[in-house]
Amino acid sequence: MKAIFIILGFLFTIIGVIGVILPILPTTPFLLIASFCFMKGSDKLNNWFKSTKLYKNNLESFDKNRSMTFKTKAVILGFATIMLLIPFITVPVLPMRIFIIVLIILKYYFFIFKIKTVKPEKKRKTVLVEE
Template identity: 35%
Template sequence: MRIFLISIGIVSTVLGLIGVVLPLLPTTPFVLLAAICFARSSDRFHDWLISTKVYKAYVLEFQKNRGFTLRQKFKMLLSLYIVVGFSFWMIDHPYIRIGLVIMVILQTVVLFTLIRTIPDKG
């Protein structure tokens, strides 16, 4: 079971890191999954993961506050809209464009309905 959890943790970490530069892939859920897997299987991997900038930037605040500030939500959406907009402009296939629009709508709805908006501390 330990090897299975470490394997899932490594795959989740890689997907989370890819999600940092590819806004179509969510970062936070993958890094959370990796943290859970590593916490139950390897102290060394868990300690490494929670010390990374990716964990601190995407997971720690969310884990601590159970939500994002309105400013953080808009920053996430801005990067998403830019990348998807570029993809929409570059790809001339109607079904892919429809898929991109549906994905953006779903991500926006989830961010504003399922993820709590916390007050800005600054």
């Protein structure tokens, strides 16, 4: 079972990296899943993943203090809403449509009220001073 989590971790990491390059594909949700898979699959790979720049740039603030930037929230919400609207439009079953609407409402509630919004950290340049 651990091998499956490790394979899924790498798969979702690759998809997350593609999301960094392609603006249409969100990075954060896939990296969250990758982090979960590495955590379940291997302590060594979990520590490696958490030391990568990819993790630090996209997930570290969420992992440490359950917060995200507004941009990250907007990208995740936008992508997830589009993905949920596709079956909402294409499936003419009323109970399914009601379920999707409830799911969208819960998702927005969670992201707006349960995850703190923080300002993006400015990248600081380190200046070496010789004495």
